[in-house]
Amino acid sequence: MSTQVIAVDASRVEGRSPSQMAWERLKKDRTAKISATVVFIFIFLSVFAPLFAWLTKDTPNAFHPETLDSAMGALPIGKLGGVSGDHWFGVEPQTGRDLFLRFVYGARTSLSVALAATFVATVVGVVIGLVAGFFGGKIDQVLSRLMEIVLAFPSILFALAITPVLEDFLIGRGLQSGNGTRIPVIIVVLASFGWPYIARIVRGQVISLREREFVDAARALGASKFHLIFKQILPNLWAPILVTVALNIPTMITAEAALTFLGAGVMAPLSDWGAMLLSSVAFYSVDPMFTAIPGFALFFLVLAFNLLGDSVRDALDPKSSR
Amino acid sequence: MMKLGRKTGSVIAAFALCAGVVAAVPSASAASSFAGPAPVVKGATKGGTLNIFDQSDFEHIDPARNYVGGTLDFYRFFTRALLNYRTYEGKTELLPDLAADMGTASEGATVWTFKLRQNVKWEDGSKITCEDIKYGTMRSYADDVLTGGTTYAKDFLQNPGSYKGPYIQPSADLPSIICSPSGDSITYKLSQPVAYFQSIVAYGSFAPIKKSKDTGVNYDNKPFSSGPYKIQTYNRGKDLTLIRNAQWDPTTDPTRWNYPDKIVVKFGADQAVIENGLISDSGLYKTAMSLDTELVSGLSTVVGNAKYKSRFLQYQSPYSRHYLINMDTVTDVNVRKAIQCAIDYNTVILAAGGSNVGSPSNSMIPSSLSNAYRKFDICGRDTSKKPEAQVAAAKDFLSKATVKKTDLTVAFRDKGTEKARASAVGAALEAAGFKVTLKEYPKATYYTAIAVRGAGEPDVIQGSWGYDWAAATGIVLALLDGDTMTKTDAKSNYSRQNDSALQKLFRATDSITDVKKSDKALGDIEQKAIQDLATVVPVYMQVANAIFGSKVGGIQADGGYGTTSPAAAYIKK
Structure with missing residues (x-):
């Protein structure tokens, strides 16, 4: 997308901070507006999922055998997978569970897991990046190699393998089997493959910042290392961190859906888009609506997050765009 | 022990088989047909x-x-x-x-x-x-x-x-x-x-x-x-x-x-690929069949369409699909009876694919084994006529229980419609006041894993069984005999049944060599185990659909x- 030219109004020349300028640029970016709206809609749906359940007097796990045709392979009765006033997106074949509710509750699962994993990855990545970049030398060598090793792992395959192992280990330590254990495990596993992306960017930025005058000045005044890292350098890094976060969220959403699709994700009967996709595979030819809902949901959410991330990057650093 | 869910015994002709072959040694006059x-x-x-x-x-x-x-x-x-x-x-x-x-x-x-x-x-x-x-x-x-x-x-x-x-x-x-x-x-x-x-x-x-x-x-x-x-x-x-x-x-x-x-x-094509290939009847599929692929999503296309009639085969297989209640973890018979009442036959059969995939049953013994099969009520109703969950009765049993175990783990395999069925059972149990965790197991090791005795045993086990030969010995003895268990392994007695009165009846059948008589005795034992002890919730008998x-x-x-x-x-x- 092209960067908007900032109009300079001669009558109102006033000092603006870089963040104000970025916000101005973002507000003028139509892609940003559309994608932000889509993201907002999904967040709205997932936050207010119980409201929809209350409105339709239904739950995402309630079976509706009356909506299925037992003699026809238990497929939904009616057009478009059983779309009706009661079931806005139709019902799931073989169970009759309401697909709209499963969709909004699925958005809840996808978004909360992805956001939590991104948050953990960001905190870990920023700290490690700061430490590696600031101290340099041996510490940087070790941490950088660690990042490269983690990046070299085939993350989905590894996550698929390690999730059940980690879960069994925790259950062996007395935790309950179920989503209460599974979801934190997924978050940790996803985060453990997400942090190097942030750490590398932060490290690079820190290396260029640590020799700057303001850091030298603070150092000359006897500031502690902690102060230098977190009070002097970190505040200058929020722009690249924000961009990485915005681009990390869609990756996490797809990773979570993939993990569930492959069987190591959230456990039934909790709604999840990956799980919906998986169970819809058997019906794509006879009930395409069932596949379309989680498919398009994932597509639009991931696309919106990616475009929003791009726009944020353009706004924060107009020079980096084409 | 047979591989559950895969190996089955005699099908439609089980009746003939049971009466004519297993029960008696054919006479010499039959020799010419040999x-x-x-x-x-x-x-x-x-x-x-x-x-x-x-x-x-x-x-x-x-x-x-x-x-x-x-x-x-x-x-x-x-x-x-x-x-x-x-x-x-x-x-x-x-x-x-x-x-x-x-x-x-x-x-x-x-x-x-x-x-x-x-x-x-x-x-x-x-x-x-x-x-x-x-x-x-x-x-x-x-x-x-x-x-x-x-x-x-x-x-x-x-x-x-x-x-x-x-x-x-x-x-x-x-x-x-x-x-x-x-x-x-x-x-x-x-x-x-x-x-x-x-x-x-x-x-x-x-x-x-x-x-x-x-x-x-x-x-x-x-x-x-x-x-x-x-x-x-x-x-x-x-x-x-x-x-x-x-x-x-x-x-x-x-x-x-x-x-x-x-x-x-x-080998190696997906369920959907084989199914669609056989339905479309194109290329090599004209001269093809499948041993391990049944109609699932394509069933609705094929059933009742005259176009496919000549190449569609529907038959009743002797697979029983049932829920085994772990008597070691669910110790109170009233809780087990509550589980029996709570399970909704309709939603489970729909989750399996509907009436073309299974017909409600009250027993793990196929009705074709007429000497062993008994028609009896579960939770006070004929399950083929009243398949819906009996929620009120379930809550009633639960309130009568002295050891109120309401947290249940339901075990199932990551295969076919098993997850949908387990979800149906989970939803039905929750409606009756249980708190349910669904536990998915890898299919390759499922029956080994659920038989392990000790910590972390599931409470309700989604199971299936087809007999190795057309007699109740291959079903009731294999699935419910408590004496086969060891301290660490329930063997195929997944419900951990070990009731002393029932075990006495089991041991009394050991000396019966006449198949008709042993069928009858084991049929009685199964009825007792299901009705009195509530060890199992038989739900349906499998129907197979091939093209x-x-x-x-x-x-x-x-x-x-x-x-x-x-x-x-x-x-x-």
């Missing part, structure tokens, strides 16, 4: 290639290791055993295969003697001897090398010298198998009376193996053929090609046909193993 060849399949022509598209490779085709329904049917193309099931025009009979008669029992069914056919040949033209048959059984003792397979030989034959198989003890003998000096008969000495021994010797551990051709574990990749076809090539996980075995003489075999010139099995190509004829439901069978298949010109 001669080959098998009766001609109507409309069958020789020639052509039969294509079989499967999702996964056979686990084992080594006769000593094979224990999977579809494979037990298929491997007979190149493996003969003492007796064999023949399904012809809807009727299934157990007939002499390498044996020349149905065997005679003596000493209270602890000694069985079979006459042997002469001039039956291996694929290299050498004669199949009594020693080959004996070696095949001896080889099945080597479970250190040969994993899988039935354990019947080891379970039932006398083994005074603790024989461990020909690999550990190459020069030792198994004296409980005796070949007559002239080699025209074989005698088995059993450690207990086994009235149904004829059904046992149809299994692969009673198939011959030529000692000089025994390649140990590698025999699984190229068994030496005694049947109408031999293996040309076998690329594990990819394809298997069978060609005619010229040494097989149809006059020595009343149980097999060999219409196609060639049989090619291709095959328009150029294939002779596809039938096999009565021996309850599978869609290519045994009598031919390619239409």
Whole structure:
């Protein structure tokens, strides 16, 4: 997308901070507006999922055998997978569970897991990046190699393998089997493959910042290392961190859906888009609506997050765009 | 123990089988029908290639290791055993295969003697001897090398010298198998009376193996053929090609046909790919069928559409789908009864695919076993007429319980519709006031994992069972006998049933050699276990739906193993 030219109004020349300028640029970016709206809609749906359940007097796990045709392979009765006033997106074949509710509750699962994993990855990545970049030398060598090793792992395959192992280990330590254990495990596993992306960017930025005058000045005044890292350098890094976060969220959403699709994700009967996709595979030819809902949901959410991330990057650093 | 969910016993013709074959030794007057060849399949022509598209490779085709329904049917193309099931025009009979008669029992069914056919040949033209048959059984003792397979030989034959198989003890003998000096008969000495021994010797551990051709574990990749076809090539996980075995003489075999010139099995396509290929009837699929793929999503397209009628096969298989309640963890009978009442037969059957996939049942015994099957109420209602959950009754039972266990773990496999069914049960139990965790297990190790006793046992186990032979011994004794359990392993008694009164009844059946009588006694035991102890919630009996190509004829439901069978298949010109 092209960067908007900032109009300079001669009558109102006033000092603006870089963040104000970025916000101005973002507000003028139509892609940003559309994608932000889509993201907002999904967040709205997932936050207010119980409201929809209350409105339709239904739950995402309630079976509706009356909506299925037992003699026809238990497929939904009616057009478009059983779309009706009661079931806005139709019902799931073989169970009759309401697909709209499963969709909004699925958005809840996808978004909360992805956001939590991104948050953990960001905190870990920023700290490690700061430490590696600031101290340099041996510490940087070790941490950088660690990042490269983690990046070299085939993350989905590894996550698929390690999730059940980690879960069994925790259950062996007395935790309950179920989503209460599974979801934190997924978050940790996803985060453990997400942090190097942030750490590398932060490290690079820190290396260029640590020799700057303001850091030298603070150092000359006897500031502690902690102060230098977190009070002097970190505040200058929020722009690249924000961009990485915005681009990390869609990756996490797809990773979570993939993990569930492959069987190591959230456990039934909790709604999840990956799980919906998986169970819809058997019906794509006879009930395409069932596949379309989680498919398009994932597509639009991931696309919106990616475009929003791009726009944020353009706004924060107009020079980096084409 | 049979592989659950895969291996099944007799199907539609189980009735005939039970009454005519298992129950009694056929009289001598039947001897003429024991001669080959098998009766001609109507409309069958020789020639052509039969294509079989499967999702996964056979686990084992080594006769000593094979224990999977579809494979037990298929491997007979190149493996003969003492007796064999023949399904012809809807009727299934157990007939002499390498044996020349149905065997005679003596000493209270602890000694069985079979006459042997002469001039039956291996694929290299050498004669199949009594020693080959004996070696095949001896080889099945080597479970250190040969994993899988039935354990019947080891379970039932006398083994005074603790024989461990020909690999550990190459020069030792198994004296409980005796070949007559002239080699025209074989005698088995059993450690207990086994009235149904004829059904046992149809299994692969009673198939011959030529000692000089025994390649140990590698025999699984190229068994030496005694049947109408031999293996040309076998690329594990990819394809298997069978060609005619010229040494097989149809006059020595009343149980097999060999219409196609060639049989090619291709592995690795998805369920949906095979299903859609067979429905669309295009290219190679015109001459194709599948052993391991049933209609699921395509069922609605095919059912009731006259266009598919000639290539659609629907049959009742003897698979019971049920929920076993763990009596070690759910100790209060009222909680178990609450579970029985809470399960909604409608939602479970719909989750399985609807009325074309299962019909409600009150028992794990198929109604075709008329001596054993009992019609009785579960939770005070006829489940076929009133399949809905009885929530009020469930809550009532739960309030009566002294040990109120309301947190339940429901175990299921990551296979087919199992998750949908488990979700249906979970939702139904929650509606009755339970708190449910669904626990998914990998399919490959499911039945081992759920049988482990100790911490983390599931409370409700989604199970299925098909019998190895058409008698209640293969169902009730296998699934509910508490004496088979060890401290760490529930074996196939997944509900951990060990009620002392019921165990007394079980032990009383041990001495019954008459199948009719034992069926009756075990039917009573099952009813007690379900109605009084609430150990199991039987939900439905499986219905199978298969489709095959328009150029294939002779596809039938096999009565021996309850599978869609290519045994009598031919390619239409």
